[in-house]
Amino acid sequence: xxxxxxxxxxxxxxxxxxxxxxxxxxxxxxxxxxxxxxxxxxxxxxxxxxxxxxxxxxxxxxxxxxxxxxxxxxxxxxxxxxxxxxxxxxxxxxxxxxxxxxxxxxxxxxxxxxxxxxxxxxxxxxxxxxxxxxxxxxxxxxxxxxxxxxxxxxxxxxxxxxxxxxxxxxxxxxxxxxxxxxxxxxxxxxxxxxxxxxxxxxxxxxxxxxxxxxxxxxxxxxxxxxxxxxxxxxxxxxxxxxxxxxxxxxxxxxxxxxxxxxxxxxxxxxxxxxxxxxxxxxxxxxxxxxxxxxxxxxxxxxxxxxxxxxxxxxxxxxxxxxxxxxxxxxxxxxxxxxx
Numbered sequence: 001x002x003x004x005x006x007x008x009x010x011x012x013x014x015x016x017x018x019x020x021x022x023x024x025x026x027x028x029x030x031x032x033x034x035x036x037x038x039x040x041x042x043x044x045x046x047x048x049x050x051x052x053x054x055x056x057x058x059x060x061x062x063x064x065x066x067x068x069x070x071x072x073x074x075x076x077x078x079x080x081x082x083x084x085x086x087x088x089x090x091x092x093x094x095x096x097x098x099x100x101x102x103x104x105x106x107x108x109x110x111x112x113x114x115x116x117x118x119x120x121x122x123x124x125x126x127x128x129x130x131x132x133x134x135x136x137x138x139x140x141x142x143x144x145x146x147x148x149x150x151x152x153x154x155x156x157x158x159x160x161x162x163x164x165x166x167x168x169x170x171x172x173x174x175x176x177x178x179x180x181x182x183x184x185x186x187x188x189x190x191x192x193x194x195x196x197x198x199x200x201x202x203x204x205x206x207x208x209x210x211x212x213x214x215x216x217x218x219x220x221x222x223x224x225x226x227x228x229x230x231x232x233x234x235x236x237x238x239x240x241x242x243x244x245x246x247x248x249x250x251x252x253x254x255x256x257x258x259x260x261x262x263x264x265x266x267x268x269x270x271x272x273x274x275x276x277x278x279x280x281x282x283x284x285x286x287x288x289x290x291x292x293x294x295x296x297x298x299x300x301x302x303x304x305x306x307x308x309x310x311x312x313x314x315x316x317x318x319x320x321x322x323x324x325x326x327x328x329x330x331x332x333x334x335x336x337x338x339x
Contacts, residue, residue: 026066031101036082036089043081096156106150110296126298154183161325162190168324174241180232181248185212189219201237202227232260236267246277251297265314274333
């Protein structure tokens with residue numbers, strides 16, 4: 001029986017480690033306080049940093065002690081200093097981690113909605129409104145700094161994947177593309193740059209639409225691209241050959257996803273294509289991210305059959321599925337009356 005006891009003890013320790021909130025919260029608090037940046041170089045004494053940040057020196061010592069066991073900081077003659085490994089969490093590392101962990105930025109704030117996961121599993125609805133009193137998008141509208149950090153987060157998420165998305169599909173088939181909810185225009189600008197014969201129109205809420213126009217200007221695309229302020233729940237620019245929804249539908253429950261697709265079909269009549277780029281459930285989507293979509297937005301990473309069924313309600317037929325990257329697929333839909 002001894003081997004079984006050992007295995008059980010090992011399993012218990014492993015699960016306790018997986019379930020512990022101490023480390024993820026310690027990392028988030030460290031980033032929110034700016035500790036990796038503050039302790040670079042020679043580092044600093046706990047008392048000095050505590051005074052600067054107006055925090056408890058005793059509590060800060062406890063936090064830094066745990067960060068030292070993680071290898072984020074190390075003890076030095078001056079107190080504590082950031083390690084090379086810990087520098088990954090510095091603001092100028094430009095890897096998106098600050099946004100995802102900082103409790104006062106869109107990503108870090110959103111992940112705290114996981115404390116409402118039981119509510120989301122019980123009801124099927126987002127936990128974010130239960131925690132903050134209104135949904136994620138209303139929060140961005142009410143707090144401009146959250147909107148700005150969310151736009152930055154989306155840019156970081158796509159930066160490495162944009163070249164593969166551009167190269168992995170025949171965008172030149174279309175003379176006009178409407179990027180629906182296209183953020184600050186990073187993807188659309190890359191598509192148009194690679195295909196001089198294509199024109200683009202991006203629809204996004206303010207102030208993101210203004211930033212998208214700056215993106216187009218920076219890429220010398222003013223003559224072929226423009227962004228207008230608007231919602232994808234309202235009528236969209238009509239008559240384009242393709243309507244692009246990139247990482248849009250997974251942010252919404254079925255009711256809202258139907259409204260978005262309805263607007264695209266309404267604008268695309270009679271021959272336009274609807275292009276959906278997402279992490280597809282059972283294909284590339286991670287189970288962890290699936291739960292994040294649920295608890296933050298009330299959405300999910302739908303499977304191909306679910307996306308097909310969602311689209312068919314609007315007279316759309318799935319033509320092709322293309323694996324663009326190791327994270328996202330492109331599903332091309334046409335109107336059932338279009339050959």
